[in-house]
Amino acid sequence: MSTKFGRLVSFVGKRRFSTSSSVQKGGSEQGVKSLNLCSAINQALHIALDSDPRSYVFGEDVSFGGVFRCTTGLADQFGKKRVFNTPLCEQGIVGFGIGLAAMGNRAIAEIQFADYIFPAFDQIVNEAAKFRYRSGNQFNCGGLTIRTPYGAVGHGGHYHSQSPEAFFCHVPGIKVVIPRSPRQAKGLLLSCIRDPNPIVFFEPKWLYRLAVEEVPEDDYMLPLSEAEVIRQGSDITLVGWGAQLSIMEQACLDAEKEGISCELIDLKTLIPWDKETVEASVNKTGRLLVSHEAPITGGFGAEVSASIVERCFSRLEAPVARICGLDTPFPLVFEPFYVPTKNKILDAIKSTVKY
Amino acid sequence: MALSTLSRRGLRSTLFKPLSAAVSSRPISSDAPLTIETSVPFTAHNCEAPSRAVTTSSSELLSFFRQMALMRRMEIAADSLYKAKLIRGFCHLYDGQEAVAIGMEAGITRKDCIITAYRDHCTFLGRGGSLLEVFAELMGRKDGCSKGKGGSMHFYRKEGGFYGGHGIVGAQVPLGCGLAFAQKYSKDETVTFALYGDGAANQGQLFEALNIAALWDLPAILVCENNHYGMGTAEWRAAKSPAYYKRGDYVPGLKVDGMDVLAVKQACKFAKEHALKNGPLILEMDTYRYHGHSMSDPGSTYRTRDEISGVRQERDPIERVRKLLLSHDIAAEKELKDIEKEVRKEVDEAIAKAKESPVPDPSELFSNVYVKGLGVEAFGVDRKVMRATLP
Numbered sequence: 001m002s003t004k005f006g007r008l009v010s011f012v013g014k015r016r017f018s019t020s021s022s023v024q025k026g027g028s029e030q031g032v033k034s035l036n037l038c039s040a041i042n043q044a045l046h047i048a049l050d051s052d053p054r055s056y057v058f059g060e061d062v063s064f065g066g067v068f069r070c071t072t073g074l075a076d077q078f079g080k081k082r083v084f085n086t087p088l089c090e091q092g093i094v095g096f097g098i099g100l101a102a103m104g105n106r107a108i109a110e111i112q113f114a115d116y117i118f119p120a121f122d123q124i125v126n127e128a129a130k131f132r133y134r135s136g137n138q139f140n141c142g143g144l145t146i147r148t149p150y151g152a153v154g155h156g157g158h159y160h161s162q163s164p165e166a167f168f169c170h171v172p173g174i175k176v177v178i179p180r181s182p183r184q185a186k187g188l189l190l191s192c193i194r195d196p197n198p199i200v201f202f203e204p205k206w207l208y209r210l211a212v213e214e215v216p217e218d219d220y221m222l223p224l225s226e227a228e229v230i231r232q233g234s235d236i237t238l239v240g241w242g243a244q245l246s247i248m249e250q251a252c253l254d255a256e257k258e259g260i261s262c263e264l265i266d267l268k269t270l271i272p273w274d275k276e277t278v279e280a281s282v283n284k285t286g287r288l289l290v291s292h293e294a295p296i297t298g299g300f301g302a303e304v305s306a307s308i309v310e311r312c313f314s315r316l317e318a319p320v321a322r323i324c325g326l327d328t329p330f331p332l333v334f335e336p337f338y339v340p341t342k343n344k345i346l347d348a349i350k351s352t353v354k355y
Numbered sequence: 356m357a358l359s360t361l362s363r364r365g366l367r368s369t370l371f372k373p374l375s376a377a378v379s380s381r382p383i384s385s386d387a388p389l390t391i392e393t394s395v396p397f398t399a400h401n402c403e404a405p406s407r408a409v410t411t412s413s414s415e416l417l418s419f420f421r422q423m424a425l426m427r428r429m430e431i432a433a434d435s436l437y438k439a440k441l442i443r444g445f446c447h448l449y450d451g452q453e454a455v456a457i458g459m460e461a462g463i464t465r466k467d468c469i470i471t472a473y474r475d476h477c478t479f480l481g482r483g484g485s486l487l488e489v490f491a492e493l494m495g496r497k498d499g500c501s502k503g504k505g506g507s508m509h510f511y512r513k514e515g516g517f518y519g520g521h522g523i524v525g526a527q528v529p530l531g532c533g534l535a536f537a538q539k540y541s542k543d544e545t546v547t548f549a550l551y552g553d554g555a556a557n558q559g560q561l562f563e564a565l566n567i568a569a570l571w572d573l574p575a576i577l578v579c580e581n582n583h584y585g586m587g588t589a590e591w592r593a594a595k596s597p598a599y600y601k602r603g604d605y606v607p608g609l610k611v612d613g614m615d616v617l618a619v620k621q622a623c624k625f626a627k628e629h630a631l632k633n634g635p636l637i638l639e640m641d642t643y644r645y646h647g648h649s650m651s652d653p654g655s656t657y658r659t660r661d662e663i664s665g666v667r668q669e670r671d672p673i674e675r676v677r678k679l680l681l682s683h684d685i686a687a688e689k690e691l692k693d694i695e696k697e698v699r700k701e702v703d704e705a706i707a708k709a710k711e712s713p714v715p716d717p718s719e720l721f722s723n724v725y726v727k728g729l730g731v732e733a734f735g736v737d738r739k740v741m742r743a744t745l746p
Contacts, residue, residue: 087557157444333495
């Protein structure tokens with residue numbers, strides 16, 4: 001099992017992500033550069049700080065570059081008044097960010113690991129998400145973007161591996177965005193920072209160094225709430241987000257060898273999500289599989305599944321398959337059993353198509 | 356001269372036995388009580404500081420030396436195991452801070468509770484845990500103290516009053532208040548030591564816990580292990596007031612030289628008496644970690660190498676005890692060197708044994724999520740079939 005997992009890692013490392021053609025502006029004048037996801041985030045933050053003097057980056061250790069080095073060089077270039085370390089106090093960080101954003105600034109907060117976001121959950125759910133609604137649109141914290149690394153890395157254990165996106169998808173008033181690759185990360189992060197709504201932006205930390213692709217050097221944004229078909233197919237629709245897409249794509253390739261044509265969709269924005277793209281795809285293929293790393297029960301896959309069953313009930317030819325994390329805490333030594341691996345997905349593709 | 360050699364030899368032969376045996380079988384004549392002054396005075400906030408004169412004995416000093424040397428060696432070995440990828444997950448090392456774990460144990464009993472954060476290996480050892488349990492847990496093996504299911508950050512030892520091993524910064528301190536309430540309710544004259552770092556001192560939960568503890572006069576001692584860096588951030592960058600012993604305002608506090616095992620012992624004894632009589636107290640242990648925050652932090656980007664080597668030379672807790680042992684003619688240089696060799700061997704043997712321990716059975720992935728026989732379980736080879744079982 002462990003050697004299989006090892007190969008998987010190196011495979012992920014080598015592959016380059018196919019990306020959207022929906023780069024909105026620019027793209028060619030300044031050229032492209034091969035970047036990993038961490039550097040792409042760094043570039044987006046540089047651009048955000050550079051293009052808007054009322055933007056700020058803060059969080060634990062960020063002025064030193066952060067634990068993943070995503071904020072390297074920002075404090076040197078933009079000064080310690082705009083890029084600064086906070087104490088270890090997640091609730092305080094987010095609450096502060098809400099206030100800063102309420103004064104018309106772009107507050108870009110970092111929570112060091114998504115596993116540590118829970119002390120800030122109250123601020124996000126009760127303060128950030130409802131500020132606009134409960135003040136009758138007098139106030140809002142739309143300038144708030146919370147960046148946080150999520151997901152498995154192969155050896156993270158209980159508190160450095162979790163995928164808590166579903167908790168936030170239950171909260172009208174905030175957006176949840178997860179990129180799958182460097183180019184996506186840069187474009188989506190810039191969109192999030194400039195979007196007039198508070199956003200939780202989950203970064204797949206497994207891909208910080210593993211995913212490398214050509215990233216335009218200029219300032220570009222990718223649209224939110226727009227899913228993308230990253231692989232065309234006719235037999236089954238696969239829906240995922242973030243790092244899981246690379247696993248799903250491998251399953252698609254293997255399925256293809258067995259004559260099954262898979263359509264793969266990157267949801268990108270989890271709320272409010274692009275139901276139409278998924279609906280159109282399922283109306284074409286008649287089958288749906290959703291996959292995520294978070295535990296299956298109450299995961300966002302359940303929402304995708306329910307919505308599509310509502311919309312495509314008469315067109316579905318098989319039950320919707322969900323290949324997700326197990327209903328256990330994220331384990332230390334059993335991570336390879338817990339995570340939704342390529343083979344689990346491949347099995348589900350086959351059984352759904354043969355149903 | 357001849358007499359002292361003789362007594363030393365007698366002492367040596369007992370040293371290599373397990374610690375408890377060594378203490379009890381030592382001749383009483385060589386174990387006369389000693390009074391040693393702490394090198395730095397205590398600083399008190401809203402309370403009367405305890406005396407600087409600490410009562411100890413030659414056997415206690417020797418056991419301090421041995422235990423701290425063992426902890427030091429254990430942490431250094433964990434460092435290499437992590438680098439060899441035998442330890443996965445996250446790993447936070449305690450070397451430099453040993454005097455806090457050891458001194459605290461010397462001042463209290465195992466009926467008192469200790470609850471700490473994720474830098475927990477040495478606290479576990481101090482509470483009576485074994486090296487095998489440490490290394491097996493670190494490597495995720497069956498013989499680990501949490502059956503290989505917790506890893507570095509989640510050590511527990513119920514029979515030793517050790518409530519773990521918590522991963523989220525500051526989260527364990529309110530739990531400590533709950534433990535203390537239960538202790539007070541059962542009137543068993545015990546207390547809880549809730550440990551946290553200087554980084555965690557700025558979490559809101561700390562202040563909630565403090566108010567609860569003071570409001571209900573709980574026998575809770577909040578111990579701030581101030582190693583001066585919350586991850587990569589120096590205390591003064593993160594805290595308006597780095598005088599953590601004063602942060603309780605209405606709760607008294609005591610600042611202690613956390614590199615001096617005798618001062619820690621004295622302070623913890625004092626704190627226990629105080630807490631049983633008057634309610635909570637903050638102890639700030641002025642200490643230092645030699646390693647970085649975790650294994651991914653080299654620990655040298657936010658502080659100078661001179662600072663680290665300066666602490667090693669001037670304040671090292673083990674060297675301090677070594678000097679005391681030598682100056683009071685309790686042990687010779689060579690005997691102490693031998694102890695260090697001995698603990699090295701012990702650590703190596705424990706690692707070898709831990710490596711032979713199997714990883715937990717795969718079914719353990721699904722156990723302990725809920726009480727046995729309750730909850731959602733998964734069945735079948737692909738674990739796709741879910742079944743809810745109720746009692």
